[in-house]
Amino acid sequence: xxxxxVATEAIDVTVSExxxxxxxxxxxxxxxxxxxxxxxxxxxxxxxxxxxxxxFVPPRLLPQLADTAELVxxxxxxxxxxxxxxxxNLRGAQAALAEGAHHISMPLSVSETHSLANVRKSHAQMFxxxxxxxxxxxxxxxxxxxxxxxxxxxxFGCTLEGPVPEDRVxxxxxxxxxxxxxxxxxxxxxxxxxxxxxxxxxxxxxxxxGRERLTGVHLxxxxxxxxxxxxxxxxxxxxxxxxxLGGLGGxxxxxxxxxxxxxxxxxxxxxxxxxRTGIDIDRLLAxxxxxxxxxxxxxxxxxxxxxxxxxxxxxxxxxxx
Amino acid sequence: xxxxxVATEAIDVTVSExxxxxxxxxxxxxxxxxxxxxxxxxxxxxxxxxxxxxxFVPPRLLPQLADTAELVxxxxxxxxxxxxxxxxNLRGAQAALAEGAHHISMPLSVSETHSLANVRKSHAQMFxxxxxxxxxxxxxxxxxxxxxxxxxxxxFGCTLEGPVPEDRVxxxxxxxxxxxxxxxxxxxxxxxxxxxxxxxxxxxxxxxxGRERLTGVHLxxxxxxxxxxxxxxxxxxxxxxxxxLGGLGGxxxxxxxxxxxxxxxxxxxxxxxxxRTGIDIDRLLAxxxxxxxxxxxxxxxxxxxxxxxxxxxxxxxxxxx
Numbered sequence: 001x002x003x004x005x006v007a008t009e010a011i012d013v014t015v016s017e018x019x020x021x022x023x024x025x026x027x028x029x030x031x032x033x034x035x036x037x038x039x040x041x042x043x044x045x046x047x048x049x050x051x052x053x054x055x056f057v058p059p060r061l062l063p064q065l066a067d068t069a070e071l072v073x074x075x076x077x078x079x080x081x082x083x084x085x086x087x088x089n090l091r092g093a094q095a096a097l098a099e100g101a102h103h104i105s106m107p108l109s110v111s112e113t114h115s116l117a118n119v120r121k122s123h124a125q126m127f128x129x130x131x132x133x134x135x136x137x138x139x140x141x142x143x144x145x146x147x148x149x150x151x152x153x154x155x156f157g158c159t160l161e162g163p164v165p166e167d168r169v170x171x172x173x174x175x176x177x178x179x180x181x182x183x184x185x186x187x188x189x190x191x192x193x194x195x196x197x198x199x200x201x202x203x204x205x206x207x208x209x210g211r212e213r214l215t216g217v218h219l220x221x222x223x224x225x226x227x228x229x230x231x232x233x234x235x236x237x238x239x240x241x242x243x244x245l246g247g248l249g250g251x252x253x254x255x256x257x258x259x260x261x262x263x264x265x266x267x268x269x270x271x272x273x274x275x276r277t278g279i280d281i282d283r284l285l286a287x288x289x290x291x292x293x294x295x296x297x298x299x300x301x302x303x304x305x306x307x308x309x310x311x312x313x314x315x316x317x318x319x320x321x
Numbered sequence: 322x323x324x325x326x327v328a329t330e331a332i333d334v335t336v337s338e339x340x341x342x343x344x345x346x347x348x349x350x351x352x353x354x355x356x357x358x359x360x361x362x363x364x365x366x367x368x369x370x371x372x373x374x375x376x377f378v379p380p381r382l383l384p385q386l387a388d389t390a391e392l393v394x395x396x397x398x399x400x401x402x403x404x405x406x407x408x409x410n411l412r413g414a415q416a417a418l419a420e421g422a423h424h425i426s427m428p429l430s431v432s433e434t435h436s437l438a439n440v441r442k443s444h445a446q447m448f449x450x451x452x453x454x455x456x457x458x459x460x461x462x463x464x465x466x467x468x469x470x471x472x473x474x475x476x477f478g479c480t481l482e483g484p485v486p487e488d489r490v491x492x493x494x495x496x497x498x499x500x501x502x503x504x505x506x507x508x509x510x511x512x513x514x515x516x517x518x519x520x521x522x523x524x525x526x527x528x529x530x531g532r533e534r535l536t537g538v539h540l541x542x543x544x545x546x547x548x549x550x551x552x553x554x555x556x557x558x559x560x561x562x563x564x565x566l567g568g569l570g571g572x573x574x575x576x577x578x579x580x581x582x583x584x585x586x587x588x589x590x591x592x593x594x595x596x597r598t599g600i601d602i603d604r605l606l607a608x609x610x611x612x613x614x615x616x617x618x619x620x621x622x623x624x625x626x627x628x629x630x631x632x633x634x635x636x637x638x639x640x641x642x
Contacts, residue, residue, distance in 0.1 A: 158632070159631075159632055160632075190631070194594050195552060195594055196595055221624065223589055223624045224583065224589075225590055225624075227545065262545065269516070269546055273515050273516055274517055302545060303580070310480075310544075311479070311482075311484075312478070
């Protein structure tokens with residue numbers, strides 16, 4: 001059985017790779033488009049079911065991601081891959097719709113201070129923008145319509161404002177859904193989150209907007225709590241977890257916050273626990289090697305790459321192979 | 322309120338520092354006794370309720386720990402501190418009893434191959450040794466009797482044998498309790514453990530020997546799963562978690578296995594979740610700085626030390642301060 005066939009089988013948890021967006025936007029090196037394509041293709045071949053290939057932001061702001069349109073077109077040729085992009089505004093969403101991205105994620109910072117620093121928009125302006133994006137998505141023919149997720153960033157606290165009131169997070173989730181977003185996501189932009197908070201917030205938001213409207217979380221590992229927070233997310237039934245190959249990335253506008261959850265370590269956690277991801281860890285580690293070779297000056301994080309798989313390790317899907 | 326008074330208050334989870342034993346036995350540098358005393362005193366002052374100060378093993382095997390007797394005597398002068406030591410055999414236990422250690426932990430490797438490599442004893446020989454230690458402890462006057470824990474190492478798998486049968490772990494726990502040990506502990510010597518396994522094994526052993534006979538786990542972070550495994554342990558009601566300042570340590574006889582759970586990151590996890598540890602994180606980070614200065618060539622691990630506490634962070638015990 002090849003990894004390509006694995007990816008088409010039932011999986012229990014969707015690991016969504018964000019390294020090609022969240023990772024690359026946070027380093028100075030501009031990875032050549034061909035190297036990005038090789039990364040995306042190799043991860044898809046390793047069984048990764050969803051990849052956020054880029055962000056439709058002005059190239060003058062993030063020249064590292066200027067080739068996002070070409071990457072979406074390329075990624076859409078890979079069988080079975082869910083092609084995700086981030087968009088900060090209507091203009092970005094229009095570009096994503098033009099390329100036919102499968103999934104559009106639009107960040108909405110619960111901290112208005114962070115929102116102003118990050119996208120230079122107030123909450124009121126962001127909700128207007130969301131409404132415009134909803135309308136643009138709705139204008140697409142049904143078959144070409146992507147899922148639209150509003151990703152609530154700084155949902156677990158802000159390096160500028162400190163704690164953010166949970167009532168505000170819930171209210172903003174309700175507003176985003178009321179405006180017509182398909183789903184909301186929770187993002188621990190600053191690495192402030194703890195498992196109790198993950199449990200509490202996901203539970204409250206699901207009670208407010210419906211279980212099917214919150215299926216994914218984007219957790220950071222800034223304080224080493226990434227996989228502990230994943231445990232809490234799994235416990236309440238979250239089924240999509242963002243992560244980054246080698247833990248590349250973080251948030252450049254949240255000082256001191258860096259470090260995504262490491263995809264390799266996350267997949268090991270899930271498979272070891274008996275949760276199928278469809279991902280071949282050895283092939284994933286090979287991709288990591290390629291990415292490190294393409295980015296020789298960047299530090300990659302994670303433990304499984306160094307320690308290797310346990311002797312006699314069995315995948316959750318072993319019985320089907 | 323000072324940290325010293327904090328430590329005397331109710332705590333929800335006992336963080337047991339093993340860096341002074343597990344950490345120092347795995348590095349070549351021999352830390353001077355005065356530096357060890359300073360470390361122990363400073364951690365106790367930061368509120369750490371239990372410290373494994375050393376191991377009673379022959380100095381020719383582990384010269385780094387040759388001053389364990391003096392450290393037990395010193396640590397016993399620190400108010401409120403539970404003074405733990407590791408002993409591999411009866412001779413070690415006699416030394417621990419002579420110094421009046423409060424807690425004696427005796428490793429018993431579930432992998433016989435590992436047992437032979439680590440302490441050069443078969444399972445049969447180890448059970449004989451345990452019986453002898455039980456008798457020596459029982460011969461003490463009640464007031465001077467330490468708690469005796471048999472710590473089941475390689476309980477989650479062995480780098481030499483691979484997976485270890487869970488039935489064997491449970492049977493060995495039962496045997497240790499039947500021989501008269503006060504409690505058993507579970508040790509993920511090789512960093513193979515996953516949260517499902519932690520839940521399953523702790524639950525099975527507690528069902529077999531009684532809940533109060535398994536209260537502590539010693540988890541490694543070799544594959545980055547340390548705090549995720551802690552989450553599973555907390556879920557089933559484990560109340561003592563071993564960890565090491567800066568993640569120093571591991572197991573020298575399990576190739577590729579290194580990296581304890583980082584005390585700083587663990588305490589942050591627990592306090593952020595609302596579980597009281599009695600420990601002041603800023604003071605703990607100061608101790609880390611001192612230990613790094615005393616061991617300039619050693620790599621310390623962990624994230625909280627670099628990222629700092631979240632803005633507006635509140636301890637679980639904040640309401641009492």
